[in-house]
Amino acid sequence: MNRLTLRRVLARIFVGAGLIALIAAAVYALIPFARHAATGLNYPYTLNYGEGPLLDQAIRLARGENIYRADLELPPYTITNYPPIYVLAQTPFIGAFGAALWYGRLITLLSTLIAALCIGLIARAITRDNVAGLAAGLAFPAIPYVFHWSILARIDALALAFSLLGLLLIAQQPRKMWALIGAALLLTLAAYTRQSYLLAAPLAAFVWLWTQISFQRAVGFAVLVGCLVIGVFVLLVVATQGGIFFHIVTANVNRLDFALVEFYALEMTQALPIFLIGAGAYLLIGAAGGRPAWWLVAAYLAGSTGAALTISKIGSDVNYLWELCAALCLAFGALIGMFARWQWGFIARALLLIALAAGIVMAADFSASKYQPIMEARVRDPERMDRLIETIRANDAPILADEAMALLALNGKPLLFQPFEFSELARAGVWNEAPFIEALERGDYPLVLMYQPALNPELRFERWTEAMLRAINDYYRPAFQAAEITVYEHVTR
Numbered sequence: 001m002n003r004l005t006l007r008r009v010l011a012r013i014f015v016g017a018g019l020i021a022l023i024a025a026a027v028y029a030l031i032p033f034a035r036h037a038a039t040g041l042n043y044p045y046t047l048n049y050g051e052g053p054l055l056d057q058a059i060r061l062a063r064g065e066n067i068y069r070a071d072l073e074l075p076p077y078t079i080t081n082y083p084p085i086y087v088l089a090q091t092p093f094i095g096a097f098g099a100a101l102w103y104g105r106l107i108t109l110l111s112t113l114i115a116a117l118c119i120g121l122i123a124r125a126i127t128r129d130n131v132a133g134l135a136a137g138l139a140f141p142a143i144p145y146v147f148h149w150s151i152l153a154r155i156d157a158l159a160l161a162f163s164l165l166g167l168l169l170i171a172q173q174p175r176k177m178w179a180l181i182g183a184a185l186l187l188t189l190a191a192y193t194r195q196s197y198l199l200a201a202p203l204a205a206f207v208w209l210w211t212q213i214s215f216q217r218a219v220g221f222a223v224l225v226g227c228l229v230i231g232v233f234v235l236l237v238v239a240t241q242g243g244i245f246f247h248i249v250t251a252n253v254n255r256l257d258f259a260l261v262e263f264y265a266l267e268m269t270q271a272l273p274i275f276l277i278g279a280g281a282y283l284l285i286g287a288a289g290g291r292p293a294w295w296l297v298a299a300y301l302a303g304s305t306g307a308a309l310t311i312s313k314i315g316s317d318v319n320y321l322w323e324l325c326a327a328l329c330l331a332f333g334a335l336i337g338m339f340a341r342w343q344w345g346f347i348a349r350a351l352l353l354i355a356l357a358a359g360i361v362m363a364a365d366f367s368a369s370k371y372q373p374i375m376e377a378r379v380r381d382p383e384r385m386d387r388l389i390e391t392i393r394a395n396d397a398p399i400l401a402d403e404a405m406a407l408l409a410l411n412g413k414p415l416l417f418q419p420f421e422f423s424e425l426a427r428a429g430v431w432n433e434a435p436f437i438e439a440l441e442r443g444d445y446p447l448v449l450m451y452q453p454a455l456n457p458e459l460r461f462e463r464w465t466e467a468m469l470r471a472i473n474d475y476y477r478p479a480f481q482a483a484e485i486t487v488y489e490h491v492t493r
Contacts, residue, residue: 018353025357040151052405068243104153118164127337136333200303274359403451
């Protein structure tokens with residue numbers, strides 16, 4: 001056996017062992033992921049505050065209503081914080097099945113799987129290595145923040161799927177005009193699903209085109225994306241009489257708390273240390289080695305890190321970290337692919353695959369300890385919701401809710417007030433809460449359903465202003481509590 005043959009045999013053995021470890025770890029993570037997804041799809045009630053407003057918007061859009069009203073001085077006091085694509089995607093289901101949360105969650109779940117597939121295909125395209133692609137794609141569903149958010153009826157997974165599909169076209173076919181046009185359309189769809197997706201993927205596509213083709217091609221692509229985004233925005237501004245600008249720009253004025261950045265940065269070092277080390281190693285080694293793939297990965301990491309820093313907004317959650325998590329998986333895959341053509345690189349590849357397997361197990365264990373209990377607590381004894389639902393159905397009078405907003409939409413009741421959104425607008429001086437406070441005092445809203453979880457008793461102070469809470473305390477009395485939701489009734493004086 002000559003040296004070349006021996007090296008090939010050893011490469012197959014070493015890399016094969018690494019792949020076995022990776023696949024075993026992926027199965028370890030994917031089994032609870034599948035159970036988590038099935039639980040979420042089958043649970044008919046609220047899992048997250050943001051699900052209610054999005055369902056209400058889909059219902060109103062299906063009726064042909066303008067979900068971006070320009071005048072918010074009069075009720076209903078509702079805000080549509082995001083562009084319309086995700087809400088629009090739910091409207092066919094509204095007509096076919098009525099109001100429900102399962103199809104919004106199904107869109108999220110399928111989008112998560114598409115995103116994982118795209119991460120793997122992008123890694124394969126830029127490294128020309130199947131193992132790198134497999135590793136990058138399998139890692140993504142194991143990320144705790146992906147595990148937690150992948151079954152909520154929220155916009156983020158669809159936005160990520162669109163953006164990664166666009167980036168995939170650029171990575172695979174940077175010289176084809178049809179690919180550039182398709183990518184521009186997909187990136188525009190991503191931006192009109194969540195506006196923050198205008199940064200990371202477009203930046204990575206621009207840098208990739210610049211380094212692989214020419215600066216002129218990159219600028220032409222940027223102009224195409226810019227024209228599409230601006231053109232659609234102008235049409236929407238006209239159609240909504242300026243309302244969309246207020247809703248998705250002005251109304252996103254949440255206060256900042258940089259302690260949130262510190263908290264999640266520390267948590268990521270605990271949950272994803274191997275992913276972070278791998279991404280850092282790739283940035284350093286790739287920069288020194290001058291690999292072409294480095295430019296796309298580095299740009300995507302930079303853009304997604306910038307987007308992740310907006311988690312400092314009060315009320316933000318782990319969905320702000322999704323692009324960064326996708327970038328970490330892509331970087332680790334690229335790191336594995338970097339050693340594919342090194343003479344003895346199979347040793348490094350095997351070690352990296354085993355390290356990634358360990359990282360996936362650590363991530364899955366973190367999900368099991370932090371996020372799985374949250375789901376279990378939410379879905380335990382659905383009958384706890386029965387009294388709330390009976391109360392909602394039995395009252396024709398206007399009802400206010402925070403966490404239970406989805407219960408209103410599910411039972412044919414309109415959303416009349418979004419507490420967190422308008423509390424932030426009031427604190428920022430953008431919205432005058434005085435008429436609303438007077439309405440509370442008069443009893444215009446006879447029932448208020450307030451979520452007061454035992455593990456987060458201060459949550460009401462985030463979602464309601466002091467003036468609102470004072471009015472509820474003075475003019476309402478608690479009638480009963482179910483599923484950690486207190487029902488307050490207005491008291492006639």
